Amino acid sequence: MQKKQRQTIRAKSFEKILAAAQDEFVLQGYKGATVQSIADKAKLPKANVLYYFKNKENIYHAVLEQTLNMWDEGIGDITPEDGPKLAIEKFVRAKVTMSFKNPKASKIYAMEIIQGAQHLKDFARTYQRQWVREKAKIFQCWIDNGEMQCVDPVNLIFLIWSSTQHYADFDNQILTIMNRADYEEGDIEHVTHFLTDFILRGCGLK
Amino acid sequence: MQKKQRQTIRAKSFEKILAAAQDEFVLQGYKGATVQSIADKAKLPKANVLYYFKNKENIYHAVLEQTLNMWDEGIGDITPEDGPKLAIEKFVRAKVTMSFKNPKASKIYAMEIIQGAQHLKDFARTYQRQWVREKAKIFQCWIDNGEMQCVDPVNLIFLIWSSTQHYADFDNQILTIMNRADYEEGDIEHVTHFLTDFILRGCGLK
DNA sequence: ATAAAACTTGACCTTATGGTAAGTTTATTT
DNA sequence: AAATAAACTTACCATAAGGTCAAGTTTTAT
Structure with a gap:
């Protein structure tokens, strides 16, 4: 009956390590974050961390993957049926909410891209290209139908990404x-409304 | 007469080191960039680099300062006389041009902020707060005079910052x-126009 | 109860890195 | 030409970090 105990401990350890690692990687960067500092933050001995993850790179990969999954889930969607107004409203709200609720994920991802996406797998990049192409096509349809102003759809997507993620990545600057x-509760609503x-x-x- | 030779060498060495360092810091982060890798890229022996800069932190500070100066100079200005339309046109153009011409500077700065501005001096932060306050006030005047739509000036500034810097910080993603x-020559014009x-x-x- | 598997941990090894010390060469001044 | 200062270089050291190992402990299966 108690085979669960192992599983729970295992799951909890993974969770603790990943949370600690995300923290450290954001704060210190890939090289600056040490297995020891991650272990300390997770309140585990270093050797124990390396029991769960073969090496530092594997920890980082796990953190990255977690981040990408979150991006995928939380991003909402842009569908032709919604029409431009509703689609943009939904999308902006989803992105702003994610930025405020999980800034660290956005930061990890931002740092990775800024530094040249050295750890990012090819499939992740191709996937994004596909995503943008697809959504751009939807915007183009709306434009062709006269449902919205003629603006370059790809650059529009970039603008929405950048202006929303900014509240996560640059939270320090904004707060300063x-x-x-x-941040306070009302900020999400205020920023969503503004954007x-x-x-x-x-x-x-x- | 030839006292110049030393000065030139000195200036050139500083320049080479700073350029190499900027490169390495962007690519590898603060901890990941090593004095050796900077020296290699600058084509100088490590000890020679440490002759010009006491230690790695000093190199980083120099790079950061250089970056801040560039931000200051290239940012153009927002003046009441220009009125909202011209002011925004000028400002966006200046920021986009900077982003395309000197993405590394933007990246260094972005990484520093994302990681919590651990190396950034207080004065730099206070300065920015002042800058935003001042410019926000100008926007507010225009709004009060009915010269432009009523939008939150501070968030407007954030939107302009983020949407323009995005082309520098995330150039990898965008190109992918x-x-x-x-990037090609025409891109600056196209993006400036879009934005x-x-x-x-x-x-x-x- | 016993064996086996999963988990935990302290001690240790190797390498890489920041930085120093001390000497050598090169340019500038007198 | 000699003296001085600046620029450069070699060899080295101490520390920290990633990672391994082998010996434990605890949980699960038989």
Whole structure:
């Protein structure tokens, strides 16, 4: 009956290590994060961490994968049926919410890209290309149908990505500028409103 | 007469080291970049690099300072006299041009912020807060005068920053998605046009 | 109860890296 | 030409970090 005990411990250890690793990788970068510092943060001996993950690179890969999955799930979707207004509203809200609720995931991903995506597998890149192509096509349809202003769909996607992720990646800068210590509940709503409003107007939808 | 020779060598060495260091810091992060790798890239012996800079942290500080100066100079300005339309056009163009011409500077800065601005001096942060306050006030005047749509000025600044810097920080991702190896001359113009167009419309100025 | 598997851990090894010390060469000044 | 200062270089050291090992302990299966 108690075969569960092992599984739970195993799962919990993985979880603790991944959480600690995400923290450290964001704070110190790939090379700067040490197995020891990850172990300390996870409250496990170093050798134990290396029992669960063969080496540091494997830890990093696991963190990256976790991050990509989150990106995939949380990103909502852009479907032709919704029409441009609703689709943009949904998408912006999803991205802003993700940025505020899980800034670390966004940061890991951002650092990886900035540094040249050295650890990112090819499939992940191809996948994104596909995604953008597909969504751009939907926007183009709407434009051709006169449902929205004629704007370059690919650059529009970039603008939405960048302006939403900014609140995660640059949270430190934003908080410093606003002279605050932390984000508050209302911020998500405020930023979502600002961005949807602004972007819809940019698309000629207001 | 030939006292110049030393000065030139000195200047050139500094330049080579800083360029190499910027490269390495972007590619490998602070901890990942080694004095040796910087020296190799600068084609100098390691000890010679450490003759010009006491230690790695000093190299990094120099790179960071260089980056901040560039940000300061290249950022153009937002002045009340220009009015919202011209001011935004100028500012967006300046930022986009910087992003395309000097992506590494933007990346160094982005990485520093993402990682919590651990090396950034307080004065740099306070300075930015001041800058944003000041410019936000100008936008607010324009709004109050009915010269532009009522949008939150601070978030507008964030949107302009993020959407323009994106082309520097995420150049790898963008190029992958567009299935290209490098940016081309026309890209600056195209992106500038897209962004000014979109943002002006977002501000109710089109 | 016993064996086997899964898990935990301290001690250890090797390598890479930041940095130093001390000497040598090269350019500038007098 | 000699003296001085700047620039360069070699050899070296201490430390920290990734990773292994082998000896334990605990849980599960028989």
